[in-house]
Amino acid sequence: MVEIRPTTDEDLEVFVDTLHAAFGRFPETPGEDGGGVWWSALEMERNLLALAPDGRPVGTAGAYSFELTLPGETVVPVSGVTAVGVVPSHRRQGVLTAMMRHQLTELKGRGEVLSVLLASEALIYRRFGYGPATSTQRMTVRRHQSAFADPRAGTPAPGGSVELLRRADGGAVLEEVYDRYRRTRPGALSRPPRWWALGAGQPPVAKAPRHVAVHRDADGNPDGYASYSLDGETLTVDEIITADDAVFAALARFALDHDLVDKVVFKHVPPAHPLRYRFADYRAAEVSNDTDWLWVRVLDVPRALTARGWLSDGELVLDVHDPFFGERGRHLLTVRDGKAECVPTDRDPDLSLDVSDLGSVYLGGTAPSTLVGAGHIRAHHTEAAGLADALFRTERPPHCLHWF
Numbered sequence: 062m063v064e065i066r067p068t069t070d071e072d073l074e075v076f077v078d079t080l081h082a083a084f085g086r087f088p089e090t091p092g093e094d095g096g097g098v099w100w101s102a103l104e105m106e107r108n109l110l111a112l113a114p115d116g117r118p119v120g121t122a123g124a125y126s127f128e129l130t131l132p133g134e135t136v137v138p139v140s141g142v143t144a145v146g147v148v149p150s151h152r153r154q155g156v157l158t159a160m161m162r163h164q165l166t167e168l169k170g171r172g173e174v175l176s177v178l179l180a181s182e183a184l185i186y187r188r189f190g191y192g193p194a195t196s197t198q199r200m201t202v203r204r205h206q207s208a209f210a211d212p213r214a215g216t217p218a219p220g221g222s223v224e225l226l227r228r229a230d231g232g233a234v235l236e237e238v239y240d241r242y243r244r245t246r247p248g249a250l251s252r253p254p255r256w257w258a259l260g261a262g263q264p265p266v267a268k269a270p271r272h273v274a275v276h277r278d279a280d281g282n283p284d285g286y287a288s289y290s291l292d293g294e295t296l297t298v299d300e301i302i303t304a305d306d307a308v309f310a311a312l313a314r315f316a317l318d319h320d321l322v323d324k325v326v327f328k329h330v331p332p333a334h335p336l337r338y339r340f341a342d343y344r345a346a347e348v349s350n351d352t353d354w355l356w357v358r359v360l361d362v363p364r365a366l367t368a369r370g371w372l373s374d375g376e377l378v379l380d381v382h383d384p385f386f387g388e389r390g391r392h393l394l395t396v397r398d399g400k401a402e403c404v405p406t407d408r409d410p411d412l413s414l415d416v417s418d419l420g421s422v423y424l425g426g427t428a429p430s431t432l433v434g435a436g437h438i439r440a441h442h443t444e445a446a447g448l449a450d451a452l453f454r455t456e457r458p459p460h461c462l463h464w465f
C-alpha cells in the first residue's frame with residue numbers, strides 16, 4: 062500500500078518531477094516561462110505525495126484555494142483539485158483512489174461544501190463523486206460574415222471607449238474587472254492575487270505575448286476586457302471578461318474589426334451565448350469543441366443546497382447516494398423567495414440520484430430531466446423531473462473559463 066503525506070515548499074522539485082513523470086513530460090524548472098508560472102502558483106502546503114513502500118514518490122495531488130460563484134451570486138470557498146498524477150509503473154493499483162480518499166476526507170473535515178476540478182479525461186472522476194457541471198464552447202467567426210444584425214450594437218455606449226492596454230499597465234485593471242465579473246457568474250472562480258502577481262491570471266497560464274483591450278463606461282471606469290493574440294490571419298480571443306452583454310458585444314466587435322484578419326476564434330464561450338444571435342448571418346459563427354469544463358463534487362448536501370440562490374419556489378425530496386463515502390441521505394428541499402431550507406425527511410422521494418449527478422445539476426448547467434432521460438437520475442413520478450428542472454434552473458448557464 063502507498064503512504065500519503067502532505068507536502069511543504071521543500072517538496073516542490075520532487076512534486077514537479079513526479080507529476081511530469083505521470084504526464085510523460087521532461088521536468089522543467091519551476092519559475093521558467095511557460096508552465097513554470099503555473100508551477101510557482103502551487104500551494105505546496107495543500108498538496109499530497111503518494112509514496113511506495115520503498116519510499117519512492119509515485120503519485121501527486123494538489124489543491125488551490127478558490128472562491129466559486131453559485132447561482133444567486135453567492136460566493137463560497139472551494140478547493141480546486143489540480144496536479145493529479147500517478148507514475149505509469151504504479152497505475153491501476155489504487156494510488157489515485159487512496160489520494161482521493163485522503164483529500165476528500167480532509168476537505169470534508171475542513172467543513173468545505175464543494176470541491177471542483179478540471180478533468181484530463183472524463184472517465185476518471187465520477188467514481189469519486191464529481192459530476193461535469195459547466196461546459197464551454199469555441200466560436201469561430203469569418204470576419205467577412207460578421208456584420209451584426211443591429212450595426213449599432215458593437216459600438217461602445219455613448220461616452221464609452223475601447224482602448225488597447227500595454228500588458229504591463231493592465232494588471233490592476235484586469236484583476237478588478239475580472240473580480241467584479243466572476244462574482245456575478247455562476248461557475249466562475251476567483252483568481253487569487255498571487256496568480257495575477259505571477260502573470261498567471263492572464264491566460265494562457267504563461268507569460269506568452271497577449272494584447273489586451275479594455276472597455277470603459279461613460280465615466281471612464283473599466284467594465285470589460287478582451288485578451289487576445291494574432292497569428293497570421295487568425296485572431297484568437299482567450300477571454301472576454303464582462304458582466305454586461307452590450308460590453309461583450311463591443312469587445313467582440315473590436316476583435317472582429319481587425320484589418321488583415323480572416324477569422325476570429327473565441328476560445329471560451331458558454332453554451333447558447335448571445336453573441337451568436339448578434340450576427341445578421343446566424344451561420345457566421347461556427348461552434349465547436351463543446352466540452353465539459355468544471356466538475357463539481359458536493360461534500361455536504363444540505364449546506365450546498367442552502368448556499369445557492371433559487372429562482373422559483375417549490376419543494377423536492379431528494380434521495381442522494383454517495384457511493385464513495387458509503388453514505389445515503391434523504392433531504393427535503395424547500396425553496397421560498399430565493400432561499401432554500403434543507404432538512405432530513407422520511408417522505409417518499411421525488412428523485413433518487415448519485416452525488417455526482419447532484420454535482421452536474423447543482424450550478425444549473427444540466428437540467429435534471431436530461432439526466433433522468435440519460436438513465437442517471439431516477440424520477441419516482443411523472444412530474445418529478447419537471448419540478449426539479451423548474452427549481453434548479455438559473456438565469457444564465459454557469460460558465461468557468463479559468464484553467465488550473
Ligand SMILES: CC(=O)SCCNC(=O)CCNC(=O)[C@H](O)C(C)(C)COP(=O)(O)OP(=O)(O)OC[C@H]1O[C@@H](n2cnc3c(N)ncnc32)[C@H](O)[C@@H]1OP(=O)(O)O
Pocket residue numbers: 083084142143144145146147148151152153154155156157158159178179180181182184185188
Ligand atoms: C484534476 C487533474 O489534475 S486531472 C489530471 C489527471 N492526471 C492524468 O491524466 C495524468 C495521467 N494519468 C494518471 O496519472 C493516472 O492514470 C490517473 C491519476 C488518472 C489514475 O491513477 P491510478 O492510480 O491508476 O487510479 P486508480 O488505480 O486509483 O483507479 C481507480 C479506478 O479508476 C479507473 N481509472 C483510473 N484512471 C482511469 C482513466 N484514465 N480512464 C478510465 N478509468 C480510469 C481504474 O481503472 C480503477 O477502476 P476500478 O476501481 O474499477 O478498478
